Amino acid sequence: MKKIITLIMVLLVGAGFAFANGSSESGPIKIGVAGPQSGDLASYGIPTAKAAQIVVDEVNAAGGVLGRQIELVVEDDVCKPEVATNTASKLVGEGVVGVIGHICSGATKAAMGTYNESKIPAISPSATNPALTQSGDYPNFFRTIASDDAQARTEVDFVLDTLGLTKIAVLHDKGDYGKGLAEFAKKFLEADSRAEVVLFEGITPGAVDYSAVINKIKSSGAQAVIFGGYHPEASKIVGQMKKRKMDVVFVSDDGVKDDTFIKVAGEYAEGVYASGPKDTAGNPLAKKYEKAHQDKFGEAPGPFYQNAVSATLALINAIKVAESTDYDAVTNALRTSLVDTPLGKIKFDDRGDAIGVGFAMYQVQNGVYVELK
Amino acid sequence: MDLSYFFELFLGGMTRGSIYALIALGYTMVYGIIKLINFAHGEIYMIGAFTALIISSVLGFTGMNSILILVISGVLAIFFSSAYGVTMEKIAYKPLREAPRLSALISAIGMSMFLQNYVLLAQTPDFLPFPTLIPDFKFLKPIEKILNSTQLVILVTTAVVMILLTILIKFTRTGKAMRATSQDAKMAQLLGININRVITITFIIGSATAAIGGVLISSHTGQLNYYIGFIAGIKAFVAAVLGGIGSIPGAVLGSFVLGWTESFGTGYISSDYEDVFAFIFLLVILIFRPSGILGRSQNDKV
Numbered sequence: 212m213k214k215i216i217t218l219i220m221v222l223l224v225g226a227g228f229a230f231a232n233g234s235s236e237s238g239p240i241k242i243g244v245a246g247p248q249s250g251d252l253a254s255y256g257i258p259t260a261k262a263a264q265i266v267v268d269e270v271n272a273a274g275g276v277l278g279r280q281i282e283l284v285v286e287d288d289v290c291k292p293e294v295a296t297n298t299a300s301k302l303v304g305e306g307v308v309g310v311i312g313h314i315c316s317g318a319t320k321a322a323m324g325t326y327n328e329s330k331i332p333a334i335s336p337s338a339t340n341p342a343l344t345q346s347g348d349y350p351n352f353f354r355t356i357a358s359d360d361a362q363a364r365t366e367v368d369f370v371l372d373t374l375g376l377t378k379i380a381v382l383h384d385k386g387d388y389g390k391g392l393a394e395f396a397k398k399f400l401e402a403d404s405r406a407e408v409v410l411f412e413g414i415t416p417g418a419v420d421y422s423a424v425i426n427k428i429k430s431s432g433a434q435a436v437i438f439g440g441y442h443p444e445a446s447k448i449v450g451q452m453k454k455r456k457m458d459v460v461f462v463s464d465d466g467v468k469d470d471t472f473i474k475v476a477g478e479y480a481e482g483v484y485a486s487g488p489k490d491t492a493g494n495p496l497a498k499k500y501e502k503a504h505q506d507k508f509g510e511a512p513g514p515f516y517q518n519a520v521s522a523t524l525a526l527i528n529a530i531k532v533a534e535s536t537d538y539d540a541v542t543n544a545l546r547t548s549l550v551d552t553p554l555g556k557i558k559f560d561d562r563g564d565a566i567g568v569g570f571a572m573y574q575v576q577n578g579v580y581v582e583l584k
Numbered sequence: 585m586d587l588s589y590f591f592e593l594f595l596g597g598m599t600r601g602s603i604y605a606l607i608a609l610g611y612t613m614v615y616g617i618i619k620l621i622n623f624a625h626g627e628i629y630m631i632g633a634f635t636a637l638i639i640s641s642v643l644g645f646t647g648m649n650s651i652l653i654l655v656i657s658g659v660l661a662i663f664f665s666s667a668y669g670v671t672m673e674k675i676a677y678k679p680l681r682e683a684p685r686l687s688a689l690i691s692a693i694g695m696s697m698f699l700q701n702y703v704l705l706a707q708t709p710d711f712l713p714f715p716t717l718i719p720d721f722k723f724l725k726p727i728e729k730i731l732n733s734t735q736l737v738i739l740v741t742t743a744v745v746m747i748l749l750t751i752l753i754k755f756t757r758t759g760k761a762m763r764a765t766s767q768d769a770k771m772a773q774l775l776g777i778n779i780n781r782v783i784t785i786t787f788i789i790g791s792a793t794a795a796i797g798g799v800l801i802s803s804h805t806g807q808l809n810y811y812i813g814f815i816a817g818i819k820a821f822v823a824a825v826l827g828g829i830g831s832i833p834g835a836v837l838g839s840f841v842l843g844w845t846e847s848f849g850t851g852y853i854s855s856d857y858e859d860v861f862a863f864i865f866l867l868v869i870l871i872f873r874p875s876g877i878l879g880r881s882q883n884d885k886v
Contacts, residue, residue, distance in 0.1 A: 385856065413856040417815045419603055420805055422596035422735075423850035423858075430589045443711050443807065450806040454732055475713045475807045 239282035240275075240536060242267070242526065243302035245295070245312035245322065245333075248287035256314045258513030259336050259522075260285050263311050265503050266523040276531045288313055292321035299325035307331060308536035309526045311519060316340035323349045330538035332545065334526055336518035344562040351538075353545055353559050355521040355552070357488075357569035363395035363439075365486045365570040366462050370435050371406055373572070373583075374460060380410035380433035382424070382448070384440030392464055393439035409433050416444055425451050428459060435460040442472035450479040460484065468573055468580055480578070486570045489555070490582055491517060497553035521552035521565075592730050593851040594844070599735045599804070601843025602742035605836045606797030607820035608827070609749070610669075610790025612835035615824070616766040617786045619685060623692040624672060625794060626817015627699035630810065632665040632795025633714070633802040634703060640715055654717040654803070661795040668699075669791030670784055678780075696814075703810040711809045714802040738800045745793055746836060753832065758785060766830070819862070826866050828879020837877055841865070 244263045246256030260283075267281045275281055284305045288298040295318035302310060303325060310326060310333040313319040319338040326333050327350065334353040335343075341358045343349055370376050379400055383393035390413065400406040409431040414424055425448065428436060436452075436459055438445055445467040452459055461483045468487035473480045491497045500520045504512040526541075528550040533540035549556045557565045573580040607629050614622045639657035648656075676695045680688040721733040753759035764772040765782045773779050801816070802808045819842065827838025842862055849861030869877060 412854060415855065415858045417811070418858065419600055419801055419816055419819065420596075422599065423593055423847040424855045426589065426592040426596060427851055427855070429592075430586075443809075446711070446807055447805050451804075454734065471710060475711045477713050477806070479806070 239280040241282050241307045243307035243310040244285045245298050246314035247290040250289040252290040258516040259519035262516050262519035263523045288318045290315040292317045295322040303329045311522050327351050334522040336522045337515040344564045353563040355518045355565045360395040361569045363392050367399040369572045376434040378409050378434045380428050380436045382438045384416050385413040389440035396437045438463040441466040442469050446476035453479045480575045483575045489571045517553040521554045524552050525550050593847045597844035597847025599738050601840035602738050603797050603801045604820045604823045605839035606793045608824040608835040608839045609793045611824040613786050613790050616830040620688050624695035626813035628665050628791045629794040629798040630813030632661040633798030633808045635664040636661040636799040650717045658799045662792045665791040665795035666788040669787040673787045711807050717803050734804045828876025831878045834878030
């Protein structure tokens with residue numbers, strides 16, 4: 212009797228599997244959304260879930276992909292690595308074919324192994340840690356946001372290639388953001404045989420003046436200064452360099468690409484370069500999805516919304532192009548097929564970074580930042 | 585590292601030292617008279633700079649000569665700062681004159697926070713641009729790479745202020761009264777010196793020099809916000825202690841020494857440790873001369 216019961220149970224379980232398999236071939240295509248839906252950082256994760264919902268609704272209304280509807284499975288990881296592994300296992304158990312997420316870099320790293328074992332690609336709209344794409348440990352990882360070092364890369368390339376300057380002073384304000392950026396810039400400059408880092412210094416934010424550092428820049432013979440930090444220090448340095456009639460190009464970052472900088476530095480701001488995220492405001496798709504969000508939720512979208520819309524569009528497009536949900540076919544399509552997104556036409560490079568997403572250089576011209584094409 | 589680099593750092597450090605000196609004077613004079621460390625003094629410097637910014641913005645519309653604007657806004661800044669300084673003394677320190685020194689010190693810290701937040705609310709938390717009021721002098725053309733006109737104005741103004749102050753203290757009746765009060769307030773009072781008047785004058789002078797410092801440094805850096813007084817105030821306080829708090833020549837010397845330490849430390853070693861150099865120097869001086877470079881040692885029980 213016992214044996215018979217066992218046999219029946221085994222058969223039932225087998226049937227369950229068979230049913231599950233059957234559903235993944237003909238039922239809806241499941242896409243996971245992972246990120247914080249609760250806790251302190253929920254405001255970073257919820258916009259992504261909303262973005263995915265808006266795109267999926269739109270695709271479903273137009274008949275879905277491969278003749279099948281798409282179903283979203285939203286899971287909370289609270290931005291914590293230890294929770295993220297469970298979140299990933301849950302999504303794998305649900306039979307998702309791809310994941311939009313995770314949001315935080317730490318949680319993303321923790322979850323990627325689980326997805327890799329199950330051959331599931333994940334596209335993050337927000338995880339910026341450089342190692343995710345550069346270490347090679349996460350072959351199934353993609354992202355629609357530039358990595359932390361991309362900004363330094365943009366600045367260095369601009370100084371070396373576009374401006375053709377080689378003697379560079381790298382300054383920072385000793386803060387996490389400024390110093391991190393300056394260290395990347397220094398690393399990239401040192402790796403390039405053309406460039407010479409003539410000065411690498413931290414300055415004290417809020418100091419009465421920076422004349423000693425400016426003398427140092429002058430005597431180092433630098434042609435350009437790359438500064439990592441924020442606008443109050445930048446405007447002091449720029450102003451004092453100009454007052455000393457120094458002809459040194461000033462290149463800085465997102466923390467300086469701020470209208471307050473122009474207001475405070477006034478005439479001295481003219482000609483200063485700063486990197487910042489590419490301007491997507493003019494993109495018609497960005498406008499369209501912003502409006503869709505406004506119509507559906509009655510408010511302006513939150514952080515990483517356009518990146519998440521782009522990630523979802525890219526994944527669905529890859530499934531469409533691959534004509535299957537097979538891992539190799541989908542990841543190949545992500546890397547080869549261009550897709551129109553709010554961030555522009557994108558595809559992914561071998562490491563998983565979106566090509567064409569990232570930073571642009573801006574210059575102050577007649578009192579406004581102008582994007583340099 | 586050649587000689588002209590050395591001179592640039594020397595003059596840069598001297599400029600910075602001049603600003604510290606203008607603020608440190610207020611600390612040291614107030615300490616000399618009523619033995620109070622007036623922690624709100626940096627805020628007086630900030631208020632001076634703000635007043636000058638407001639006045640010069642208004643005058644800027646009239647198309648007046650920028651030097652004239654600088655002088656008018658400077659004078660009004662001195663006036664306003666002095667008013668704040670005196671009011672502050674009347675509200676926050678006078679009622680506590682007989683109280684333990686710690687109470688007055690806490691009152692000073694409270695005043696500092698109050699003034700910062702008052703400007704933050706009444707004006708703005710943002711950085712504001714300060715107009716360039718000091719023009720480029722033609723005669724500085726040959727050496728402008730080493731010394732620019734703003735620096736020259738700062739150095740000259742500081743020197744003039746120092747000379748006037750020395751004359752005031754050494755050769756006038758008011759100065760004599762101040763010296764007497766500083767030596768022994770009770771005895772001075774017995775001899776018919778109006779102590780309240782002396783204290784008021786001390787606050788006026790201290791606030792006025794701080795306001796001059798505020799106007800000059802804001803023209804130099806071209807920006808200000810409600811918080812600039814805090815860091816400048818701390819540095820000037822360090823300078824006053826370094827030189828020997830209570831001593832006027834000591835405050836000036838301490839300020840220049842501090843300015844040079846920071847400038848040469850940054851120029852020849854690294855700006856990462858700018859503040860570290862300043863404080864190491866302070867420690868070394870205080871180990872060997874606990875009352876500062878020019879300070880008189882006191883044997884009072886505290």
